[in-house]
Amino acid sequence: MNQSGTHDRLLNAAEQLFAEHGIGATSLRAITSGASANLASVHYHFGSKEALIEAVFARRLEPLNRERCRLLDAEEAAAGGEPSIESIVNAFVAPAMRLAYKPAGGGEHFMLLIGRLYSEPGDLAIRITEQFGEVFQRFTSALSRGLPHLSRTDLLWRFLFMVGSFSMPLMGRHFIPRRTGGLCDPSDVENNIRRLVAFLAAGLRAAAPNGVKT
Amino acid sequence: MNQSGTHDRLLNAAEQLFAEHGIGATSLRAITSGASANLASVHYHFGSKEALIEAVFARRLEPLNRERCRLLDAEEAAAGGEPSIESIVNAFVAPAMRLAYKPAGGGEHFMLLIGRLYSEPGDLAIRITEQFGEVFQRFTSALSRGLPHLSRTDLLWRFLFMVGSFSMPLMGRHFIPRRTGGLCDPSDVENNIRRLVAFLAAGLRAAAPNGVKT
DNA sequence: GTCTATAGGTGGATAGAC
């Protein structure tokens, strides 16, 4: 039926174990054991641990960023090229939040993993973040049309603040309920998207900071 | 002259190497070599690699969080118990930004390291974040007095968004200039503090999100 | 495509001399 369900089982096991224990701390033995595969199968299917890591990221990032651009396209078409700030923020945030928590999506572990990306040795983070180039460009352009009172520098900073802010509900699955006495539930996805959009749209729209020369 | 400059040299070398290559990827041999110390000295001074890691974090986090509380105290005293949202955000954000980029502070590497905390195996992140308990409590209380239109849940989420957003200028030292064509300079600390405060204060003050039941 | 076996290297930790 499949010449290699092993290939996908390895990706799944790697994704989960990387998210739980960190990339560097996950051995190929743990991965192949979790995938009910042989130790040597990683090298057969991917060539090396490095290549397996890249495959794990590419499998999720490509559809995620395509979906972001698709939503932005739709909003721009619907609004005649001038979508609201809320729509733009939503197009950026919602696909990631849904991927992280939608049970069927298979990305439950992946979003934890994204935050761990920067922790790993070598140039892995740089190679992976190349994948965000188009998204970065498209969304900063869309935002700048809706926020003409901001200099390019202020706009870019606010975009970066946005990226940081919503890493929190993505990465804090275990940490946030603990710290908030259960009040904040990261899996309450659609409400959290609304919370984020309200917060971020207001922050993005704020007057340019006083005393900052650009 | 010193019974053990070795102790501090080990902390310094570990901090730098952890930040550059990740905690798990840094061997004791690399640390002792960087500190011009002997391999066994780590076990003599700290007992284990785990204990060394905790000491690296405690050395920076304790003064940082003390300074945050001190600034908040000062603002509350000056404002008769009702400081502005901007003042509260500033008291939270500014000490970390200054620690990360002030050359004399010795924390150049540390703030990169904080972001890597969640990547590491085991319960390290949980043990370290216990150190934030008092700060979390104090700042959410101060914010809630200034933002009575928010439910406790919405307030806590916005606090978490804030924490995430300013991890960006802290961790993105290398990444941000690259991605913004040099327009955004993470080391432009005082201006970035003003940018963050303007952005976050507006986001915190936004109306409660529609359609979110609390 | 899957397996066993093993090579070749590095990790944290420790004993014991000085």
Next chain:
DNA sequence: GTCTATCCACCTATAGAC
């Protein structure tokens, strides 16, 4: 407090039978 020498567990990668 500092050093050398060493133990032993574990890692990635590969060779070669099936």
